[in-house]
Structure formats: structure tokens, C-alpha cells
Amino acid sequence: MRDQTNVKLRLSNSELWGGLIGLALGGFVIWSGLKLKLGTINDPGSGYVLFYTGILMCVFAGSIIISAITEGGPTLASRWENVRWSKPLLVIACLAAFSFALEPLGFLLSSIPLLLLLLRLIDPVRWTLAIPIAVLVPSGMWWVLKRLLLIQLPSGLFGIG
Amino acid sequence: MDTLVNVAHGFGVALLPINLLYCFIGVFIGTLVGVLPGIGPISAMSLLLPVTLSGTPESGIIMMAGIYYGSMYGGSTTSILVNIPGEAASVVTCIDGHQMAKQGRAGPALGISAFGSFIAGTFALVALMLVAPKLASIAIAFGPAEYFSLMVLGLVVLTFLTQGSMPKALLMACIGVVLGLIGLDSITAQPRLTFGRMELIDGIGLVPVVMGLFGVAEVLLNTEQAIKRDIINAKITHLLPTKADWQASTGPVARGTLLGFLLGILPGGGAVVASFASYALEKRLSKTPERFGHGAIEGVAGPESANNAAAGGAFIPLMTLGIPPNVVMALLLGAFVIHGLQPGPLLITQNPGLFWGIVASMYIGNVMLLILNLPMIGMWVQLLKLPYNILFPLIILFTILGVYCSSNNVFDVYVMIAFGIIGYFMRKLGYEPAPLVLAFVLGPMLENNLRKSLILSQGDLWTFVQRPISAACLSLALVLLIAPLLPALRKKRELVALDEGA
């Protein structure tokens, strides 16, 4: 009998994918090393260590791929079985939106909505608690940093903060 | 006898009310910046340096030193509670410390790191008093070839940090080295792997990488669990380490202290290597190495002692040779010089009051820190009782703030978010972040020293074997690499033999 979550040479094998990504990165590092010049052994150039590290990466990635093919590995789907995969995805989306908003809006205007969203999205906190936390914590931290530690947080286009 | 007279004289200086006050302010600020991830002792000391200039040299330097070792105490708190290491030296504390917290043993973990820090700090000071001048030679015995071999040894240590597959850990380490090399080449000033991005010219910061891979990734992993609420549901049993905890920790604390003190003397990543090496050592010596990574108290006690002892050891090259082993010590050197003193071989004889006063004040500061930190354990543990759906958003906010404050750079926040997402997928696929972080720190030093030693030896690779310290490091690395393989090989051979028999 074959375990459906442990596959060998299949496109759904997660180990295989990890190894392939490693191999691609290794190849890229070797190429960058060559482009930066290896130099000579008595005066190694900027690409010397990168080149050899890239080779090592390919070797390790290769051994991951080989063991993925010979011993098999869990499928990609099984890694996300029985978990609420939508939650991390939502948090990642919030963080991505936040990184786009941070510079134009400034720290206060971007972090208050971020906190509110996070409080409501990962198992909702009731509004009466979520709103005060989302407003007070960032403002409090902002005040402490600006007044006590003289650290200027990004203020954004509207100059708030 | 001379030493006793000097120590007494030192305490006379340190116990002056004004110096006691400066010492307290120093350790208090140190604890604060240590707990807040991202804001390290360096930024706090740079900002306060001008303040110390108005008082006497003693009080100014006592306060600066207080900030430094105070921050070492606080550094482990966030590692244990929420898996966010405040600095490179406490990355390794995350591995078992946070697991302990998840099992409801945050109290003992925090307790043992406070006591371990105190013991290590005290030992380092006694050693500083007795043998400082004799140990100065260690700091200069390490040239480029020796550093290269030490870094190799440090990288081999990472094979002990992983519970999973070895090729994966090694691949992560290589990626760490490459990430560490991004930016301008430290020898030829050529941009490397910057993809034409201006922000990458300066390289990637350690703080955003660490906070992304640990802090943000941890939150992402936790949000997907619907029923298993590790942090909240665990019952908090003890606030302080039990007798059994102490028995388990005595050895690790003692070994960590010694290791940390000796490696701390070395200019460059001494404290970081010491904390990782101590973890590896304890795992190797342990009768039950499988407990490591699942909340073994030895994995907290050893590294925490090591990094505090290293903080003490770091004073030796500064006080005896005038060579600062890290940026914090260099700031202290600056404080000395601006006060009109020149640390160097003559400092102790020319200014005994100053040297012994500072050492004595550090002893008093350590006691203050213990008194300050123990009651806070209860408070920190209460923090874990916050509902996870409030705690997680707050953790994200704090990592963002911490990263921004460490560099005043919005780009670092993006880097952290990116590494948080990468870290999440890495962990899902069974790749661990600790080897990457260790290699990220050691990689640039490894590269720089390799190139310098090859220039020095005119391309002769034997230099690494001919120099005794370097050879010792390399053979130790070799032993560490091969030793775990031997039993496996033997087993395989037995299996083959059995097959043939059948």
C-alpha cells in the first residue's frame, strides 16, 4: 500500500521543490561569483568566496533532490493539511499592504489600521476592545520613541507623526 | 595582597553615592534597551555619550558599562517569551527558551537566564581582576588564518543546531553566507549582489533578518493553528527554577561561563560564537540530546551564561591593549579618550582608581541587575496570559518598531516582512532558520579573513595547518563533523553484515 502523502518523483513532492529552488539559487550565486571576478589564490577577488559557496549550495541542493527522489517526501498539500491556511495568507496580505502604505501615510496612519485588521482577522477580538488597542498602543509607542528616545518615525505625506 | 588593596580601593570609588546612581541609571537603561528588540546598547550609548562627558570619567564610564552589561541581561527576555531574539547572541536562546515558554516554563527559563547571567558576569569580573593582563596575549594571538579557522569551527557548530536533515541545514548556512556578503566588498569596495538597488549597497541588516525569520514567521505559523493554542493554554507551573532545573543547569552554566569568557576576549564575533558553541557543547555532552530543541533548560542556561561572560571578557583587550573587540567597547574607548584617558598597556598602572573602580562598579551593577530582574519575571510571565489574538498583532507591531528603530530605515521594515514570509515557507518545508542566522553573522568575517590569510601566505593553503591555533580549530571542527557519523557508519556496516548473513 502506498501512502498518498509521501510521494517520490512527482511534481507535488515538496522536498523536490525545496531542492530545485536551492539548486537555482546556487547556480545564480556561482554566476554572480564569476561575474565579480575570482582573482588568484594569492589575491582572491570579490567573487572568490561567492563562487565556492555557490558550488557548495548546488552540492547540498543536489543531495536534497536525490533523497527526495529515492526516499520520497511529503506532498505540498500535506504540509497544509488540517490547518487554517487562509489565516497566514491574510496576515501576509495585511503586511504587504502595510509596507506599501508605510512611506506615503506615515507610521501612525498605517500602523493603526494594520493593528485593527490583524486584531479582527486572526480570531476576531470584539470591537470595543480592538479599537482602543489599535489606537492607543501605536500612539503610545510613537510618543515614547519620539519624546524619550528621540527616534523619528516616518511621518508620511500628510506630516502626521 | 596587592589585588586585595586595589579591590578595596575600587569599591571605595564605586560606592560613592554619585557613582552608585550612575551605575543604577546605566543598568536600568541597559535592561530597557535589552528588552526592546532592535534598540540595542549601541544606539543608547551613542545618544548618552555626551551626557557622561559632564561628570567625572569614573561616573561616565560606569554608566556606559552599565548600559552594556545591562542589555545583555535583558536580551533573552523576548527570545524566551515570543521567539524574537533582540540580538545575534540570543538567537540560540530562542530554540529551547521559547519551547520552555510554550510548555508553561517561561518562569524557570527566565530565572535560569538571570541567575546564569549573574554567575557568569561575576566570574568574568573576578577573572578580569586577577588575570586581565596575562590574558591580553590571547586577543592578539589570533591573526587572519586563526580567525578563518575559528569561523569554520563556528559554522560546524551549526550542525548541532538542527533537528532535521543535515543537507537542509548546510544549504541554509550557505544561503546565510551569501546573504551576509551582499553589499560593498569590504576589501575592494565593489558592490556585490545589490541588483542595482541603492538600499542594498549597505548590505542587509541582521536585525530585520532575525526578526523576520523568527518573530514574524512564528506569528504566521501560530495563526494557522485553530485548536492548539500553545502560548495561552499552557499552565504556568513555577516562577523560579526548581531543584531539578538547578541540577541540570550547574554544568552548562559553568562550562558556558568559561567558554564565553575566553571567546569574549577575541576581537570580532566572540559573544555570538560563544553562545552557539555553548549550545552545541551541551547538546554533545548531554545523555539525552533529543530533548534539545524541545525545551531543554541546559540549552538556555549554557548560552545565556556564555554571552554574559563574553561581555566581561571583552573588557580585557580594551583595558590592557586599547584594542576594542566590538562596537560597544569602541564607544567606551571613545568615552575614555574624550575624558583625556588613553586605554592601553599603561592604563591600569597609571589610573588604578579608574580601572578598579569600574570593575567594582560592574560587580555592584550585576547585583543590582539580579534584584531588578527577578521580580520582573512574574510580570513577564503574566504577559503570556494575554489572549493570543491580541498578543500576535502586538508582536508584529513591536517587530516593525524594533526594526525601524535599529536603523531608522523604512527599507529594513520591508526586508523584515519579506524574511517573515520566506521564514514561514521555510519552516513549513522543514528548513530551520538558526543555521542561516549563524552563517549570516560569521560569513563576512570568514570571507574577509580567508582573503587576508591567502594574501599573507601568498596563496599557500598550508598556512591554516601550520599555525597551531588554526590547526587546533580545524581539527576540532573535523572531529565534530565526523564524530556523529561514526555510530551511523557502524550501524550501517552491521546491517550490511546482517544482510549478507541472511
Added chain:
Amino acid sequence: MSRYGLKTIAFAAMQVVGALLATAANAQDYPTKPVTLIVPWPAGGSTDISMRAIADSASKVLGQPIVIDNKAGGGGTVGPATMAAAAKPDGYTISQIPITVFRLPLMQEVSWDPAKDFTYIVHLTGYTFGVTTSAESQFKSWKDVVEFAKANPGKVTYATPGTGTSLHVGMEQIAAMSGIKLTQVPFKGGAETNAAVLGQHTMLQADSTGWRPLVDAGKLRLLMVWTGARSPNYPDVPTLKELGYPMVYDSPFGIAGPKGMDPKIVAKLHDAFKKAVEDPAVIATLAKYDMVPNYKNTDDYKKFVVEVTESERKVIDTLGLAKK
């Protein structure tokens, strides 16, 4: 406890609280937040400490703290190059500009153009350079080094704070004049070269006066200084000229910001740093490293940059170090 004691404590506490609470005096005008000064050398070297003393004095004039950011590497060019590439010309990021910033572009491909990428602000001071060896070394004088190097070409190694620094170029000039071959090992700055020569990992050290406490303690032997006249602190040590090399190296330096800074901000920074190099406390700190103020205003500094680039071009060409 005496009343005096209490008063001092209260005073100290007030100072600390005051520093923590200090905010910008006028929110409208520059500077309204701390200024970052990049020092492209490791913390703890002679440049770092003298720049800290200067920055501390200048910050009192500016009314805002000046935060030192050590970005070492590339012979002191990594910091300025990073600033030229990434910083905004708002006056909140400025950098110390060592002479390598002008010299390295003549020797290899670099990411910056010294003529275009910086707004030069003020010229400050220069170094005293010297060549040292371990007290346990066989070399008692420079003559011993030359003799040994003649018999063993390339075997004499010297530590410098980076490729293309005045120390590197100067040593190569000396070697060319004596007909010997030396091997340069580039470090990042004074703290590292001190350790390298003290541990006898390199035979010689060529660096600015960070070696002073070690020479004073008899751990290092000073073989020569590169100033015009003998140093008053070391009257027995010969200068380059006395040894038969008609050169003087002091590698003067100043500060600059990224290109395109507002002239008003430049003027404010210029005034603050001018006052700083006139401050007796700063002069005293500089004197510890045998450095003297060498003030030049913004316009003179700009002219000086052009002159230096030209004279460096000649030296680099004759030594055969120019980029192909």
C-alpha cells in the same frame, strides 16, 4: 550623606532626564532631528575618536545630537559610497571623506564619482602616519627592513587600513624608491592593524596614530613618521625625508553630504564644524593623536578636491596602480 553629595546627584539626574527629554528647539528650521555622521572606519580608531570629539562639539552648536555611524571597509570608501548612493541630501546624513574617495576611482571601477556625487561642506584636519613593528621584531630601524626585503622579496608584509589608502600608496612609493617588494594586507582600520602587528601576523603596520599608546608602552617600535618635521612626542624617530624619501603624507580630510544639498544647510553645518575645530577640548583630543586642525571653508575645500585628484593621478600613474 553630605549636602554636596545630594546636590551632585540631583544635578546628574537632571542632566540624564534633560538629555532624554531634549527635543528640537525650533521645529521649523534645520536641524529638527539627530544628524547621522558616517565615519567610514571601525569604531575606536583615531579617526573615529577624533570625529566623535568634533561631532560632540558641533552638536552643541547645531542644537541636535550628531549620531556616529561606523561603516568601515574599502579603505574608508564604503561609508561615503553608501551615502552617495542611498542618502537624501537633507543634511541629516553626512560623512567623513578620506582621501581614498578621490584615489580609489583612479585605481578601479567604483560606484561613485568624487566630482559629482558629493556636496563638500568643510575641511577639518589631517593625520600623522607612521610605520611600526612589534617590539619583539628583528627590525630595529627602517634600514633593517630594507635589507631584509632586498634579500627576501615580497616576504615583508605590512598591515594597512585598506587598499588605496595613503598608507598603501605611500608604502608602495617607498618600496619603488628603495627597489624592494613589500606585500600589503588590507584591514579595515586602526584597531585591526594594531592587533595584527602586535600579534606579529604582519611584520609591519602602516597606520595613523592609533598605535600611540602601544608605542608609549614599549609594545610596538615606531620606525618612521610621514610628517614634514619630526613629531614632538617622538623626537628620535626619523621622517620620510630624512630617510631619503622626499615625500610628506598627511591625508587631510573633511566632511561632505550627498549631492544636491541646500546651500543654507551646508552653511549651517560648515559653521558648526568650524566652531568645533576651534574648540580647545577638540584640539586637545586631536593632539592625543598628533593631529592638528586644518580648516578650509566650503569653496576652498572644493578647489582642494580638484587639486588632490590631479596630484593623486600622477602618483598612481607612476606606481602603475592606475585602472586599465
